[in-house]
Amino acid sequence: MARARWAVLILTIATLVGSGADWTRAEQKKDSCVECHAALEGSLAAPVEAMREDIHRARGFSCADCHGGDPSRDDPLESMDPKKGFLARPSPRAIPALCGRCHSDAEFMKRYNPALRVDQEREYFTSVHGKRLRAGDTRVATCTSCHGAHGIRPAHHPLSPVYSLRVAETCARCHADVAYMKGYRIPSDQYERYKRSVHARALYERQDLSAPTCNDCHGNHGAVPPGVASVAHVCGQCHVRQSTLFQASPHKAAFDVMRLAECVYCHGNHDVPSPTDEMIGTGEKSVCLSCHPPGDVGYQAAERMRAMLDELSRNLERAQAILDRAERAGMEVSRAKFELNEARDALTHARVLIHAFSVKELENVIRPGLEVAQRGYHAGERALAELNYRRKGLAVSLLFILFLAFLLYLKVREIEGTR
Amino acid sequence: MPLWSEQRRRLLNLLLGTSVGATLVAIFYPILKFMIPPEVIEATQTSVVAGRVNELPPNSGKIFKFGNKPGLLVRTPTGEYKAFSAVCTHLDCIVQYRPDMQLIWCACHNGQYSLSGKNIAGPPPRPLEEYVVNIRGEEIVVSKA
Amino acid sequence: MRVELRVEAWRAWLDERLGTEAVREFLRRKEVPIHRHTIWYYFGGMTLFLFVVQVVTGALLLLYYRPSAEAAFESVQFIMTEVEFGWLVRSIHSWSANLMIATLFVHMFSAYFMKAYRPPRELTWVSGALLLLLVLAFGFSGYLLPWNKLAFFATKVGTDIAGDVPLIGRFLLRFLRGGEEVTGATLTRFFGFHVAILPGMMTIVLALHLILVQKHGMSVPPSLEGTSLKRMPFFPNFLLRDLIGWILAIGALAALAALFPWGLGEKADPFAPAPAGIKPEWYFLFMFQTLRLLPAKVGIVEGEVLGVTIFLLGGIFWMLVPFLDKPTSRRRSRLFTGVGVFFVLYIAVMTVWGYLT
Numbered sequence: 001m002a003r004a005r006w007a008v009l010i011l012t013i014a015t016l017v018g019s020g021a022d023w024t025r026a027e028q029k030k031d032s033c034v035e036c037h038a039a040l041e042g043s044l045a046a047p048v049e050a051m052r053e054d055i056h057r058a059r060g061f062s063c064a065d066c067h068g069g070d071p072s073r074d075d076p077l078e079s080m081d082p083k084k085g086f087l088a089r090p091s092p093r094a095i096p097a098l099c100g101r102c103h104s105d106a107e108f109m110k111r112y113n114p115a116l117r118v119d120q121e122r123e124y125f126t127s128v129h130g131k132r133l134r135a136g137d138t139r140v141a142t143c144t145s146c147h148g149a150h151g152i153r154p155a156h157h158p159l160s161p162v163y164s165l166r167v168a169e170t171c172a173r174c175h176a177d178v179a180y181m182k183g184y185r186i187p188s189d190q191y192e193r194y195k196r197s198v199h200a201r202a203l204y205e206r207q208d209l210s211a212p213t214c215n216d217c218h219g220n221h222g223a224v225p226p227g228v229a230s231v232a233h234v235c236g237q238c239h240v241r242q243s244t245l246f247q248a249s250p251h252k253a254a255f256d257v258m259r260l261a262e263c264v265y266c267h268g269n270h271d272v273p274s275p276t277d278e279m280i281g282t283g284e285k286s287v288c289l290s291c292h293p294p295g296d297v298g299y300q301a302a303e304r305m306r307a308m309l310d311e312l313s314r315n316l317e318r319a320q321a322i323l324d325r326a327e328r329a330g331m332e333v334s335r336a337k338f339e340l341n342e343a344r345d346a347l348t349h350a351r352v353l354i355h356a357f358s359v360k361e362l363e364n365v366i367r368p369g370l371e372v373a374q375r376g377y378h379a380g381e382r383a384l385a386e387l388n389y390r391r392k393g394l395a396v397s398l399l400f401i402l403f404l405a406f407l408l409y410l411k412v413r414e415i416e417g418t419r
Numbered sequence: 420m421p422l423w424s425e426q427r428r429r430l431l432n433l434l435l436g437t438s439v440g441a442t443l444v445a446i447f448y449p450i451l452k453f454m455i456p457p458e459v460i461e462a463t464q465t466s467v468v469a470g471r472v473n474e475l476p477p478n479s480g481k482i483f484k485f486g487n488k489p490g491l492l493v494r495t496p497t498g499e500y501k502a503f504s505a506v507c508t509h510l511d512c513i514v515q516y517r518p519d520m521q522l523i524w525c526a527c528h529n530g531q532y533s534l535s536g537k538n539i540a541g542p543p544p545r546p547l548e549e550y551v552v553n554i555r556g557e558e559i560v561v562s563k564a
Numbered sequence: 565m566r567v568e569l570r571v572e573a574w575r576a577w578l579d580e581r582l583g584t585e586a587v588r589e590f591l592r593r594k595e596v597p598i599h600r601h602t603i604w605y606y607f608g609g610m611t612l613f614l615f616v617v618q619v620v621t622g623a624l625l626l627l628y629y630r631p632s633a634e635a636a637f638e639s640v641q642f643i644m645t646e647v648e649f650g651w652l653v654r655s656i657h658s659w660s661a662n663l664m665i666a667t668l669f670v671h672m673f674s675a676y677f678m679k680a681y682r683p684p685r686e687l688t689w690v691s692g693a694l695l696l697l698l699v700l701a702f703g704f705s706g707y708l709l710p711w712n713k714l715a716f717f718a719t720k721v722g723t724d725i726a727g728d729v730p731l732i733g734r735f736l737l738r739f740l741r742g743g744e745e746v747t748g749a750t751l752t753r754f755f756g757f758h759v760a761i762l763p764g765m766m767t768i769v770l771a772l773h774l775i776l777v778q779k780h781g782m783s784v785p786p787s788l789e790g791t792s793l794k795r796m797p798f799f800p801n802f803l804l805r806d807l808i809g810w811i812l813a814i815g816a817l818a819a820l821a822a823l824f825p826w827g828l829g830e831k832a833d834p835f836a837p838a839p840a841g842i843k844p845e846w847y848f849l850f851m852f853q854t855l856r857l858l859p860a861k862v863g864i865v866e867g868e869v870l871g872v873t874i875f876l877l878g879g880i881f882w883m884l885v886p887f888l889d890k891p892t893s894r895r896r897s898r899l900f901t902g903v904g905v906f907f908v909l910y911i912a913v914m915t916v917w918g919y920l921t
Contacts, residue, residue: 210509210528210542238541240529330825332644332651345513352526390651394822397445401815404438408808410431415801442811449649453624457646563634 031071032079033063050151053159059112066090066098093133095142096121123221139180146170162220165203167213168194193271201274212238231269232262239263245355254291277313280354281306304359308366312347315373316340322380329387336379343372466562469502472554480516480523483561489513490550490561495534496521500554502561503536503547514547523547594781594798599788604674605802606809607667608777613810614664615770617817618702621657622759629709631755633748636711637831644828655821661703663817665847668699676904679889679897680783686886688780691773693883698766700847705758707845711751716832717842719754720746725855728868729876747834786897843918850911851875853918882907 038048051057056065064071068085070078080086090098100121102108109118120143124130129140146162153160161170172191174180181188194200194214202211217226217234226234236243246252246262255262266279266287278285282294282303292298319340326333346369353362469483469492480493482505491505493516503523507514512527522539523532530541537546553560579585596605628647630639643650672692675681681689708719723746727737742749784793796802844852854875858867881888889900 208509208542208544210544238528241526330827332641332825332828334641334828335645348512348527390822394818397818398815400438400441400445401811401818404435404442405808405811405815407431407435407438408804408811411435412801412804412808414428414431415804416796442814446814449652450620450624452648453650453653454627455648457648 029072031062031064032074033067033069033071035074036076037063047150050148053151053153055152055154092138092140092142093136095144096124096130096133099143120221123219127219127221127223128225129223141174145174162215164209164213165207167215168200171214190270197270197272198274199272210238227261231264235263241352242355245353249355249357251357275351277306277309277351280309298357301357301359305354305357305362308359308362309347309350309354312343312350312366312369312373315370315377316343316347319343319373319376319380322377322384326380326383326387329384331383331387333379333383336376336383339372339379340376343369343376345369346372466560468558469552469561470559471557472559474559475500478518478521482513482515485550485561491516491523491547492552492559492561493523493534500552500559501534501536502550502552503532504550505547507543508538508545508547509542590778591799592797594778595795596782596798596802597784597788598794598796599784601674601678601785601788604671604678605782606806607671607674609806610809610813611664611667611671612774613806613813614660614667617660617813618657618664619763621653621660624653625657626759631709631752633711633751633832636709636751637828640710640828651825652818652821655824655826656817658826659817659820659824661706662846663813665699665703668696669847672696673904673908675783676885677901678783678785679900680785681886681889682783682786683886685776685780685783688773688776689886690883691769691776693879694769695766695773697879698762698769702758702762702766703845703847705754705762708751708754709758710828711832712829713832713836713839714829714842716746716834717838718844719750720838721842721852722844722848723750725851725868725872728866728872730869730873733869733872745834846915846919849918850914853914853921856918 034048037045039045047063051063062071063069066087067090068087069080070084070086073079078084080088087094103116104118104121106118109116124143125134129142132140133142148161155162157163158165160166168191175186176188176191178188199212202208203213215223216237218224232243232246243263252262255265267273267275276285279287280302282289282299283306286302286306288298288302292302320337323333323337323340327337346365350362350365350369353365356362467483467485467490469485469490470481475481475492475494477494477498478496480491483490483492485504489505491503491514493501493503495501503514505513505515507525507527507530509525509530510527512525514523514525514530514532516522517524520531521534523534523536524530525532525541525543528542530543531539532543532547533539535546536549538544550561550563553562575584596602625643628639628643628650630636640654643654645651647653675689675692704719704722708715723737723740726740727733729736738744740750740753741747742753843849851871855868855871858871860867862870885900890896
């Protein structure tokens with residue numbers, strides 16, 4: 001009987017030690033939280049499982065560092081004693097401070113990751129989320145809403161919910177939820193619209209991680225909607241040239257007076273489409289018409305600039321088409337095709353230069369582009385002419401060849417006829 | 420009467436002789452033409468003259484053609500010559516030298532490269548390909564490594 | 565009269581030094597039998613003519629071609645655009661290569677079905693089979709030289725297949741590629757094969773083949789053997805007919821080159837992903853298609869290894885046919901005709917299949 005009891009005890013210990021084996025290696029100290037919770041089931045064991053991938057655990061932190069209590073005790077009553085600071089479920093309001101205990105402490109953080117910022121908590125309380133939380137709204141996002149609670153990975157890890165490719169989805173968990181967002185008086189279609197934008201296409205289709213997602217414009221911890229005054233600076237982070245050109249253009253003063261958001265007024269915000277030439281000019285999709293009535297100076301300039309862009313792209317297409325035709329016919333025109341790139345570059349450049357809203361400056365770029373496109377077209381013409389010349393030459397020489405073959409045939413007849 | 424009179428035979432031989440001659444000319448004419456070297460001598464470009472010494476002051480750059488690609492020749496503020504592919508590794512825009520920033524800069528999305536071609540800011544995912552620069556007399560010769 | 569005398573004197577002078585009289589005598593006596601299969605006799609001469617075209621155009625291309633990964637593509641581009649008639653010379657070189665392989669196949673199978681390999685012509689057959697190998701090697705090595713994308717990957721796949729040859733596969737792969745991968749080193753090697761090593765071997769084997777053909781004369785199919793056949797003198801009757809064919813071939817090559825110039829494609833980039841649907845040249849397609857159809861594993865053997873082994877054995881069998889097909893046994897002889905039909909059908913079906921998929 002005594003022997004059996006011993007055996008049960010040894011087995012129990014072995015199981016406990018076994019399941020917590022890889023924990024004890026990382027953490028030499030006794031950790032009764034892990035020992036017990038690993039042996040439990042369901043949601044009580046889930047944190048232990050999730051923590052396996054956690055960056056904090058990898059750095060040697062464990063349950064008690066956030067939840068408090070005394071992990072050196074086996075008795076649950078002692079180890080999870082609120083008097084020892086045990087906190088089963090930190091309330092949302094307490095979370096920023098809880099994380100901030102370490103993350104806002106520069107002295108502490110530089111021991112682990114000297115490059116990491118320590119102002120997230122301060123930034124957070126400048127955000128709409130932070131302000132509302134302070135005001136008592138516990139439905140707003142706190143640290144754990146975005147980063148997760150157990151199993152937090154560094155932001156550059158592809159599985160982290162705040163990794164570039166997953167940020168939008170993470171924000172959308174609340175912001176795209178109509179029921180959840182009810183009462184906040186902001187739309188909940190931003191995610192839907194973002195998904196249609198040129199930025200989302202760059203990010204998801206081309207996996208271009210530099211393409212902007214929510215936090216690149218709104219900030220991450222200090223998330224606020226950029227106002228009219230700051231939106232141009234936000235876009236200008238990447239679209240520098242467009243932004244500088246715009247700032248120096250006559251539009252700048254006018255937009256300021258009318259209190260229009262610079263870039264967004266023409267390009268939209270969440271669903272920024274891929275810009276087209278149709279946005280300028282006097283056509284149906286032109287954005288110029290909302291301010292410039294027919295006949296005014298801006299109207300005429302828009303018409304003129306659109307005409308120039310069209311002329312260059314038309315010439316470019318024409319040159320491309322004839323070179324393609326020559327190439328399909330087997331002519332070697334790769335050099336001419338390469339040179340056409342210069343015209344394509346000029347067109348790209350011209351489209352950027354639109355933001356200076358100066359007919360003259362645009363012309364300086366369009367004109368050399370047109371010349372290059374013309375050269376390409378002539379090269380295509382020459383190639384087709386050469387092809388024609390070859391065919392004629394072939395026809396003539398084939399005639400001679402067939403004639404010679406016929407004469408040879410007669411010669412054979414002659415030789416054999418006399419035999 | 421024989422099928423082939425002497426006259427017809429002679430005519431045939433004459434025609435045959437001239438057409439064989441003409442065919443030979445038609446064959447050898449392109450061959451000889453082919454062998455005459457064309458005006459454009461350089462068939463390939465593993466190296467190219469990108470510019471002349473004294474053309475570039477320190478802290479400036481210029482675009483040159485390198486085979487099928489644009490290249491960027493940079494003279495650093497210290498007077499050193501460097502050459503790179505001028506095609507931005509982000510979206511294939513053409514990069515330029517920015518004397519005010521002393522950097523290589525892409526106008527399309529504010530990509531920046533250091534003077535050793537490394538991508539240091541903005542979207543470019545990779546450094547620019549660097550070429551070898553040699554100075555031969557007055558010429559700055561750029562070649563692929 | 566005096567002119568004729570002088571010609572006669574020259575002839576005697578030359579004969580004394582070169583033995584031209586023996587050649588003239590030989591030509592005077594050389595005859596070609598006339599029967600309903602005579603048409604097939606022209607294909608050997610046609611193949612030879614196209615080979616001469618290859619030698620001439622190949623030598624011309626050498627004036628501008630540069631065998632290095634950096635310069636090869638550009639130099640071919642240069643030939644196509646800048647050099648006068650460069651487009652013609654290169655297109656003819658490519659087209660003539662393909663036509664030559666086609667006529668070679670016709671020549672080979674006609675010789676096979678007419679059982680031209682019967683004694684004493686066994687070695688003529690064997691040398692012909694060697695010529696086939698050399699020509700395929702010419703085709704394979706020449707295909708890479710423009711250093712374009714398609715050629716690059718076709719070579720990669722092709723040398724990979726060579727790596728599946730039992731026992732010596734790894735060595736063969738390294739030998740062909742000049743290293744582990746297809747690189748500029750491979751291009752330089754293939755160039756060496758294409759313009760020096762293979763032409764050297766070709767000269768010897770082709771000379772042997774032609775000498776043997778002259779020594780034994782034209783073979784007559786067994787069904788007509790023993791019957792009295794009409795014959796025509798080789799010179800000038802048969803040669804003039806050959807000449808008509810060659811002249812027409814020149815016309816056909818010029819037409820193909822002008823109407824369907826051989827493209828150049830894009831420059832090879834070893835780091836670019838392989839384009840979809842890589843296919844080898846049509847004359848390798850039946851082997852390629854077979855390997856593609858084989859499952860990854862057949863029993864314990866890898867499918868590719870099995871396929872390559874079968875083709876090797878098939879090739880050896882094909883070369884040794886004259887020693888296996890005994891003319892004394894009627895039934896056995898008919899069996900070999902059946903094997904030939906099977907080969908032709910197999911190649912045709914697999915080639916078409918390979919093209920369609």
